[in-house]
Amino acid sequence: MNYDVIVVGAGVIGGMLARELSRYQLSLCLLEKENDVARGASAANSGIIHGGYDPESGTLKAQLNTCGVSLLYRAAKELKVPHRNNGSMVCAFGAEEEEQIRILYDRGVENGIWGLRILTGAEVRAMEPSLSENVTLALWVPTAGIISPYELNLAAVGNAMDNGAHLKCNFRVSKIEPNKEGFLVTSADGETVQGRFLVNCAGAFSDEIASLAGDDFFRICPRAGEYLLLDQEVGAMVSHTIFRVPTKAGKGILVTPTADGNLLLGPTADQVKSPFDTQTTAQGLEKVKKEALSMVPSIPLSKVITSFTGVRASTSSGDFIIQSSARVEGLLHLAAIDSPGLTCCVSIARRAVRELEQMGLCLDKKEKWIATREDPRAFQDLSIQEKNAWIQRDPSYGRIVCRCEKISEGEILNAIRQNPPARDLDGVKRRTRSGMGRCQGGFCAPHVMRLLGAELEIPQEEVTKSGGGSVMIKGRIG
């Protein structure tokens, strides 16, 4: 078949673009090199809905951030993605940084951000009592928020699939050949997909995809950010997202509650050689701790449950690349989407749809388009009577598999059966939180492995942590 649009990369940008395109009568195919969606930067970032005071006025980042915030809140509501408009505060320590706060305020006003205020140290501490005594001035950003980034990604792809889009995982693009009907895209395994338009949403690999298509004009300079995640027990110790004054390298290390109720510290910002450089380092995590404690001195670091590194798809120019190829007809790049890319995912997708229309894509609205998805937490929010009725219909919802997060077997089976289906342990974790709690999967992993094996009809030797060669066991006895 000849798809109308092929989207390379099922991260949050590719996923949200597929969702926006699925409103129209189009055949869509999402290609993802990993075993599941949300495996790159879309899964490992701060999960912040940025206010929009930070990007330089006039840049794509500034424009798309300003209009992107309310679009994202709406999509999050429709897709039932955990999020909260908690507001953020940028903190200055002393006179030099106070000057920066005033610059950010002016820039925010110029960018059209609503509700910004400059608060004194005492005022900001009244709002956030655990803030350091050394904070002298702060920028209050009431429109900012927090969102679960991987769940947004999963929901966008799932919703696009519910509306007819196809997802091909483990499709690592190795060849892109322009032809009369558009493009023939070949995977490393020799599978081919033909499509009329090609959108490059390959994140940290978008320069590779561009050059495979014969349009080599930008370079991604991957930048790693290390994070520490703390137990939900201390998730409420701050209620706002707390930044230090940004530097050239990024928005700096933040302290924030997450939409899932944990406390998150980070990220660092270090140039790395490859997008695969997702290791954490002792120096990086030390830096995160030190900076986080400078803002909130009472953070109990003994409550760290895990650390991780995300690699952002940055470029030297600093702005998003949202443009059709000058050399290759039918090719659109959505590249260099680093911060505030998550905030802008809907506004970027909308911009891309308009761009594709100008490139000749016909947009006829579907009569029936599903805007929402089934809430994966539907069961958890029920009353005891309702839960009992549900368990009577399906006893697997009464069997708790993950004791830290209290996730039932029914919810895990649902995650393996829904769009997009979970195919490995990390996939189940991101969809259900099973294994994401304080024991980090120690208790539930054997049970989840059994469920995955049974549902996917594979032996335990083939059950993986995150696809590829990440097998969980190496042999059997008896």
Added chain:
Amino acid sequence: MKEHKIVVIGGGPAGMAAALAAYEAGVKDVVILDREERLGGILPQCIHNGFGLHKLGQELTGPEYAEYYAEKIRKTDIKVYTGTMVTSLTEDRVITASNEKGILQIRAGAVILAMGCRERSRGALGLCGTRPAGIYTAGTAQKLLNCHGLLVGKRVVILGSGDIGLIMARRMTLQGAKVEAVCEVMPYSGGLQRNLVQCLEDFDIPLYLSTTVVKIEGRERLEGVVLAEVDENRRPISGTERSISCDTLLISCGLIPENELARMANITLDPVTGGALVDEMRQTDAEGIFACGNVLHVHDLVDFVSDEGEVAGLAAAEYVLGEAQSKVAVPTVSGNGVRYVLPQRICDQEREIPLYFRVSQPRRNVNLIIKQGDSVLKKVKRIKVSPGEMEKVVLPAGCLRKGKGEIKVEVEV
């Protein structure tokens, strides 16, 4: 809402002993709630022997020890709900639990907490590097191997010399895996001496003390780890790094009492043990809620867990039968060389009181001294003490003096 006299949360060795003790003390309405499909807690996966030497005078395997108690329970009217996970507990002893029949709510006359503990994870240790498959806590690998017949890897490094790690070093070796090293960040092992001999020395598995894992390598499956020696502050010494190829890292770096339910019920926890603050009857500061076993403090021998279950079970029975009297409490405190003392307070000063405690570092030829004020209540000689082996000293009945203040346990070198 159902009502029961005594509800025991957790059907491992502590919970089973507690339920039996309460039943035998005359409370016939006893319920055990357990999340697993069978009684025994962690014991069914502990197929090695060494269980029951002190308590039963014989050397059993974990499943055998569990079965000894399960069999006793089957002979009573104690109600057992397996596959039942308690999701909440309130101060006034209302329990909410979930199983495949639905959500269960019980108001209990007394509650005995016996949920056990969990293993410290990779994330909590702050190990740096990548996040490939092949990193397991020792207990998870043990469960996969002994309950599901699945071998997690072929070339293994074990971080931490806790007992489960030592047992798994032997178990994986017997199963044909190569255990390249056991490394321990402290200058001494946290495991029992008998395990060091029987699990490592007998199999020529090297134990590297004052050594830790500083880096994890491999993108999909673990490919290797980097070890480094540490200084006296447990900081890696630069220049001592060396790589070891392996496909598996087992973590055996301590156990953490699973006290989420205790927190929900606003029970005060001891920051050192991670368990509730209790008196000699194992009653927490929430009236009618008792705790025993590894949810209270981590034990190294199941025999002591069962003993503690019996104390809590008997106390819960006395409580629901109205025989318990509230008395003024005397606190116990850790003195020189002692990490913690349990119970943390003593109410009934007439009874004989066993004190359990752990020393903070290994020593030889010491005196363990129990004092109240300036007067020494008891002095015991030990040839050897170690943080990995819990100490027990019994205070004879009637030796405590009213109004003389706290009871201090210390190590005299």
